[in-house]
Amino acid sequence: MPTRRHVIGATAAVACGAALTGCAAGEPGPAIVPPGVKGKVIAQTADIPVGGGLVIDKWKILITQPAAGVFKAFTASCPHRGCAVGRVANGIIRCPCHGSEFAADSGKWLKGPAGAPLAEFALKVDGSGIVMV
Ligand code: FES
Numbered sequence: 348m349p350t351r352r353h354v355i356g357a358t359a360a361v362a363c364g365a366a367l368t369g370c371a372a373g374e375p376g377p378a379i380v381p382p383g384v385k386g387k388v389i390a391q392t393a394d395i396p397v398g399g400g401l402v403i404d405k406w407k408i409l410i411t412q413p414a415a416g417v418f419k420a421f422t423a424s425c426p427h428r429g430c431a432v433g434r435v436a437n438g439i440i441r442c443p444c445h446g447s448e449f450a451a452d453s454g455k456w457l458k459g460p461a462g463a464p465l466a467e468f469a470l471k472v473d474g475s476g477i478v479m480v
Contacts, residue, residue, distance in 0.1 A: 378466035388476035400435035
């Protein structure tokens, strides 16, 4: 379980630029699951509001629920300069530092200086737990 986390309002990513190379703008690249996370329950589904998200600070992972029962995990590190993305609202993830925006259902870069998507992590829902795979 995360030791520190933030629930992001219902109306509120290791990135390509930060950890990987060869990612094309607008297309989420493969993500490397942070060490020690694979196979762990990192959140409960009830912790993620529909239309919102939850940042797990310990691993810099953002989990969103863009539609009821649909969960996605992205790096919480903005590919622009590494700020933690924060608010998720109306299907958009916003970076508070310079205003980049990303799609909450895919991590796709929408606007702002980031120029690259949020890398997506694979997850599965096991009962009420969200497990990184
Ligand atoms: S660090 Fe996110 S937009 Fe600059």
